[in-house]
Every structure is written in structure tokens, then in C-alpha cells.
Amino acid sequence: MSSITDTSVPVAPRRRMPAASSWTLTIAVAVAVMALLPLGFVLWATAVTGWETAALLIFRGRVGELMVNTILLIFFTVPICTVVAVSLAWLTERSDLPGARLWSWLAVAPLAVPAFVHSYAWIGMWPSLHGLFAGVAISVVAYFPFLYLPLAAAFRLLDPALEDQAASLGLAPFAVFRRVVLPQLRLALCGGMLLIGLHLLAEYGLFAMIRFDTFTTAIIDQFQSTYNGTAAHMLALVLVLCCFVLLGLEAGLRGSRRYARLGPGVARQLKIIRLGKWKYPCLLLPLTVAAFSLGIPALTIGRWLIAGGSSIWRMDEVGLSLIQTLAICLIGGLATTAAAVPIAWLSVRRPTRATRFLEGCYYLASSMPGVVVALALVTVTVRVMLPLYQTVATIVLAYVVMFLPRALVSLRASIAQVPVELEQAAASLGRSPGNALWSTTVRLAAPGAAAGVALASLGIINELTATQMLAPNGTRTLAMAFFALTGEIDYAGAAPYALLMVIFSMPLIWLLHYQSKKIAGR
Numbered sequence: 001m002s003s004i005t006d007t008s009v010p011v012a013p014r015r016r017m018p019a020a021s022s023w024t025l026t027i028a029v030a031v032a033v034m035a036l037l038p039l040g041f042v043l044w045a046t047a048v049t050g051w052e053t054a055a056l057l058i059f060r061g062r063v064g065e066l067m068v069n070t071i072l073l074i075f076f077t078v079p080i081c082t083v084v085a086v087s088l089a090w091l092t093e094r095s096d097l098p099g100a101r102l103w104s105w106l107a108v109a110p111l112a113v114p115a116f117v118h119s120y121a122w123i124g125m126w127p128s129l130h131g132l133f134a135g136v137a138i139s140v141v142a143y144f145p146f147l148y149l150p151l152a153a154a155f156r157l158l159d160p161a162l163e164d165q166a167a168s169l170g171l172a173p174f175a176v177f178r179r180v181v182l183p184q185l186r187l188a189l190c191g192g193m194l195l196i197g198l199h200l201l202a203e204y205g206l207f208a209m210i211r212f213d214t215f216t217t218a219i220i221d222q223f224q225s226t227y228n229g230t231a232a233h234m235l236a237l238v239l240v241l242c243c244f245v246l247l248g249l250e251a252g253l254r255g256s257r258r259y260a261r262l263g264p265g266v267a268r269q270l271k272i273i274r275l276g277k278w279k280y281p282c283l284l285l286p287l288t289v290a291a292f293s294l295g296i297p298a299l300t301i302g303r304w305l306i307a308g309g310s311s312i313w314r315m316d317e318v319g320l321s322l323i324q325t326l327a328i329c330l331i332g333g334l335a336t337t338a339a340a341v342p343i344a345w346l347s348v349r350r351p352t353r354a355t356r357f358l359e360g361c362y363y364l365a366s367s368m369p370g371v372v373v374a375l376a377l378v379t380v381t382v383r384v385m386l387p388l389y390q391t392v393a394t395i396v397l398a399y400v401v402m403f404l405p406r407a408l409v410s411l412r413a414s415i416a417q418v419p420v421e422l423e424q425a426a427a428s429l430g431r432s433p434g435n436a437l438w439s440t441t442v443r444l445a446a447p448g449a450a451a452g453v454a455l456a457s458l459g460i461i462n463e464l465t466a467t468q469m470l471a472p473n474g475t476r477t478l479a480m481a482f483f484a485l486t487g488e489i490d491y492a493g494a495a496p497y498a499l500l501m502v503i504f505s506m507p508l509i510w511l512l513h514y515q516s517k518k519i520a521g522r
Helices: 019-035 037-049 051-058 061-094 100-112 115-125 131-143 145-157 160-168 173-184 186-202 205-209 215-226 229-254 281-312 315-349 353-366 370-383 392-416 420-428 433-444 446-462 465-470 478-487 491-519
Strands: none
Touching: 019 037, 019 315, 019 353, 019 392, 037 051, 037 229, 037 353, 037 370, 051 229, 061 100, 061 131, 061 145, 061 186, 061 215, 061 229, 061 281, 100 145, 100 281, 100 491, 115 131, 115 205, 115 281, 115 478, 115 491, 131 145, 131 186, 131 205, 131 281, 145 186, 173 186, 186 215, 186 229, 205 215, 205 478, 215 229, 215 370, 215 465, 229 370, 281 491, 315 353, 315 392, 315 446, 315 478, 315 491, 353 392, 370 392, 370 465, 392 446, 392 465, 420 433, 446 478, 446 491, 465 478, 478 491
16 A cells, blocks of 8 residues: 655744733733824814814914914024033033033033923022023023933943044044034934923923913913813914924934944043143033022022021921822822833834834824823813813823833833843743733833833923813922912912922932933943
8 A cells, every 4th residue: 555645834833922912012002092192182173173263273473473482492492502511511521620520410400490490590580581582591501401411421422432533634623523523422412402392392381480472381371261272272283293393303313324333342431631721711611500500599499488487388288289299290100100111021022113113102192292281181081081080090191191201211221131031931930921021020120110210200290281281179289389379479488399399309310310320331
């Protein structure tokens, strides 16, 4: 009997996504949909309004005035911040400036002072200060650290061999800086300038106090005074379009050029530049910056505390605001970090086009101003989920949307340092995917999670617009109480709240500064 041999090639079974990846991806998609809710709201509001009505509300003189104010504000503020940040970063990281470590910390410390507290401090010194000049001056001292931090880190990571090669070809020191150093700082410059631009679009308290109209102040005025939802929605549309323009400009300036060093060997240690006779004159820059960004707030707050005496420390009101602020910061920081865990894990363990797209959705959503996020959530809760209107859940959701990237960056860096084999070993011992992830990666990435909670909490402490519009009745955070008292011209009564916001922000700023030094190996 002849035997029949089966020569058919067996079909390989279809690879299925591991259970841990599937449920993690599901959660990440749900968070991305939630984060894109403000963008969907703006598009929905435009569609409901209709093109004719929308055109009448958008193409009018008031919008033109706001657009001019916005363009001028960004046009003057961002270049000045760039010059200040680049100069400070070079002096503190590449030169023998006396007390460089101290000046490095003082260049970051202004982030602990909310932008509207800077405005309060400057008005306390010069009561007649208002308009574009005031907006540019206060914005520079409030926001230049957003550029200084990435630039300082970039300076620490540069390879001086490239500068030596350029100098050996006969280039003067300034030409070496312009043609070799500055191109390597492009990523840090673009990222920092984008961050400052987005903050300028979103800021409310700073500009409201100096009576300088922007899209954000106009939206809140429309919403609070006339309850003209349609007009506020169309202003929000223009504001979102401005954000997209900034994102496009940043992407175009950043380009796709490689910035990594390629070749044998390792990068050399940085060479400290001797300032010589310019050493002490160069001290004028960090001294002046510290005086304006830290000295003026300290003097103003101190003066009002002394003028108000013990009577302004109404401990029942101040204590309640402090407790509510700490509680909402803790809840919001934990919720934001927890929401970032799935996409942080996927971006490290399962880097695909889908995960990169989801991550991009998170960053796109966070670029939208807090007032747009608040308008979206107000509309959705009033129309669809009324029981959630002005509840803790709604305000926490707003914080998650706005501050998700802060937690994501810290978590992703920590998860990348945890070997994937630990998760596999835990799963091989019979643990469920979620249990294996929790018992290994999540626990070992706890320092990054703690940094994410701290960074998100820092944003929540200083957040004003969304908190005002979404917080439950009876909520009075430090920022809300401060702004209410300054609105009543009670600057002495507002001083304790300003002081407490700075005190509780300082440790978080120190953590941010320490992490940036640690990443660069210093």
C-alpha cells in the first residue's frame, strides 16, 4: 500500500495581542477620546452655530483687536524670553560665572510664582501699569524659565569637540556659537518657545489684572457677564486656531534634522569658558532677572503682609482654602498620573503607529487653553450629564485633560528603565496581566510617577480659569480666593494666599530642577 505524504505547509496561527496590551490599549483610547473632547466641542459649536452666524461673530472688529493684541504680545514676549533664557543658560552652564549653581536655581524659581501673582506684585509697585508694555514685561519674567530649563539641559549635553573643530577651521567664537551651538539648541528653543506661546494664549489672571484684553479674558467676560455662549464659543474657535498655528510653526521650525552625535568614542566633558574681565559685569544679567522675577514679588507680598498685620490671617478662610487646594491638587495629580499609565506603558513596551498617534492626541488636547476645556465640560455636563455639573469629578477631568503630558513624560522615562523581563517573569508565575504590571513595572516606576504627580499638582495650584468655571459651589482654592480679593482691590487680604501658593510650589519646582540636572548627569 502506498503511503500518501501530506506536503501542505501548515498555516501559522494568527498572533493575538497579549491580554495586557489589549486592555491597556482600550483604556488609552478611552483617555484619548476624553482628552479630545474640547476639540470636538469647538467643532460641534461651530457646526451648530452655522457658517453665517459664525462668520458674523468671528469677522468683526472686536476679534480683530484681540488678534492684534495677541500677535503683538507673542511677537515681543517670545524673542525677549529667548534672549534672556539663552544668555542665562550659557552663563550658568558653560562659563565660570561666580555662583553659577545658585543662579541656575534662581532662574527656575520664578515658576513657583503664579503668573497672576507676578502681575499683582508689579501692580503693587507701579499701580498705573497696564496695557501691552505691562503684559510683555510681566510675561517675560513669569515665563522665561520655560525656555531656560530645556536650554540649560541642552547646553549640558553638547559635545565640545564640535566647537573645537569649528574653531580649528578659523571661525571666531561668535561664529562658532551661531553656526555650531545654536543649531544644536533648535529642539530646546522650539519646544520652549511653543510652551511660552501656548501659555500666553491661555493666561487669564495676569492680563485681567493689568486690563490687557486677550482672547481668554474676552471669553471669560462673555461667559460671566452676558452669558453669551455663542459668542464665547466662536472666540474659543479662534483661540484654538491660534494654538494650531503655533503648533504648525513649531513643527516647521523644528524640522526633521538629526541632532545625535554619530561616530566612535564618547562625548567629551564640557569645557568651561573663562569670562576674564567680563566675569563680574556678566553678573548684572542674573542679578537683574532675579530682582524682577523674584525680588518684586517678595517685596510686594512682604509689604502687604506687614501693612495688613495679623488681621489678614483669617485662619478659618485661609485654612479652608489651603485644605481645599491641597486636596484638589492631590486628587487631580493622582488622577492625571493614573490616566497617563496606559499610554506611557504602551509607548515603551508596544511602540507602534497607533500608540504614537494616541500620544499625539494627548499633547494636542493639552495645548488647548483651560478656558476652552472648561467651556467644553460646562456645555457637555449641562446638556448631557447635568448631575456632573460643578462637581469634583468634572474639575478633575479638566485637570487630566490639561496636565496629562506632564505626568506622561515622567512616567515614560521611568518605565523605560524597568526591564520587560520582570513583567514576563511575573506573568509566568501565574499572575494576571494587570497584577503582573502592577507588581513589577508600576512599583519600580514609582519615582517617575511621584514626579508626574508633583508636576501635575504644580499646574493645578496655579490654575485659575478652569477652576473658576468648573469648581463645585463653595470651593475656594488659594488661587480663587487670591483673585477674588484682588478684584476687590484688597491687596493686603490677598497677600497670605499669594505667599502660600509660592511656599507650596517651591518644593515642586526644586524637584523639577533636580530632575533636569539628574537627567543630564549633573
